[in-house]
Amino acid sequence: QVQLQESGPGLVKPSETLSLTCTVSGGSISSSYWSWIRQPPGKGLEWIGYIYYSGSTNYNPSLKSRVTISVDTSKNQFSLKLSSVTAADTAVYYCARGSGCYLYWGQGTLVTVSS
Amino acid sequence: EIVLTQSPGTLSLSPGERATLSCRASQSVSSNYLAWYQQKPGQAPRLLIYGASSRTTGIPDRFSGSGSGTDFTLSISRLEPEDFAVYYCQQYGSSPGTFGQGTKVEIK
Numbered sequence: 126q127v128q129l130q131e132s133g134p135g136l137v138k139p140s141e142t143l144s145l146t147c148t149v150s151g152g153s154i155s156s157s158y159w160s161w162i163r164q165p166p167g168k169g170l171e172w173i174g175y176i177y178y179s180g181s182t183n184y185n186p187s188l189k190s191r192v193t194i195s196v197d198t199s200k201n202q203f204s205l206k207l208s209s210v211t212a213a214d215t216a217v218y219y220c221a222r223g224s225g226c227y228l229y230w231g232q233g234t235l236v237t238v239s240s
Numbered sequence: 241e242i243v244l245t246q247s248p249g250t251l252s253l254s255p256g257e258r259a260t261l262s263c264r265a266s267q268s269v270s271s272n273y274l275a276w277y278q279q280k281p282g283q284a285p286r287l288l289i290y291g292a293s294s295r296t297t298g299i300p301d302r303f304s305g306s307g308s309g310t311d312f313t314l315s316i317s318r319l320e321p322e323d324f325a326v327y328y329c330q331q332y333g334s335s336p337g338t339f340g341q342g343t344k345v346e347i348k
Binding site: 169170171172183185186187219224225226227228230231232233 | 241273275283284285287290296328330332335336337338339340341342
């Protein structure tokens with residue numbers, strides 16, 4: 126059973142860079158695509174982007190200029206960096222397995238953008 | 241990008257009743273790559289249906305998905321207490337994948 130766990134700061138200042146890591150257990154990261162999805166408080170879901178274990182990526186055009194997703198196969202982890210954050214980036218950030226629909230999700234981590 | 245519009249926004253029903261949720265796409269969903277998720281407060285979404293009508297392993301058969309092209313439906317034949325939640329549709333046939341705004345199924 127694949128399990129995913131997000132980690133990273135829960136508070137980020139405006140204009141700074143949000144950084145999160147997803148650790149995959151119960152399976153190898155070198156077998157699938159891996160995605161980041163976010164959900165502002167009380168709102169719907171937004172796909173951020175995905176990465177293949179080889180390093181190829183695809184990002185949501187609405188965030189593309191600010192997003193970088195990377196993978197570390199030696200640690201079975203993948204990461205999200207979102208630059209120049211504003212209050213609008215406050216959300217629960219989920220990592221998930223896949224590039225289409227998502228069967229396996231992390232529990233989510235709330236990131237608040239505030240000074 | 242494809243915009244998904246879910247209706248109604250809120251559905252007030254009693255346990256044992258049938259729920260019918262709609263998801264309409266702004267353009268045809270490629271290969272009917274349409275999924276449905278259930279989300280409860282404080283939890284990650286749970287994949288119920290993929291490919292418009294295929295149930296994920298372990299999902300009760302009271303949940304069924306149908307539709308094609310631009311119009312899709314999630315039906316719950318007899319609501320159980322644990323079914324009261326928010327439901328999202330998602331299309332993954334075109335990039336970027338997009339989600340509907342959700343339908344809340346609440347206890348009447």
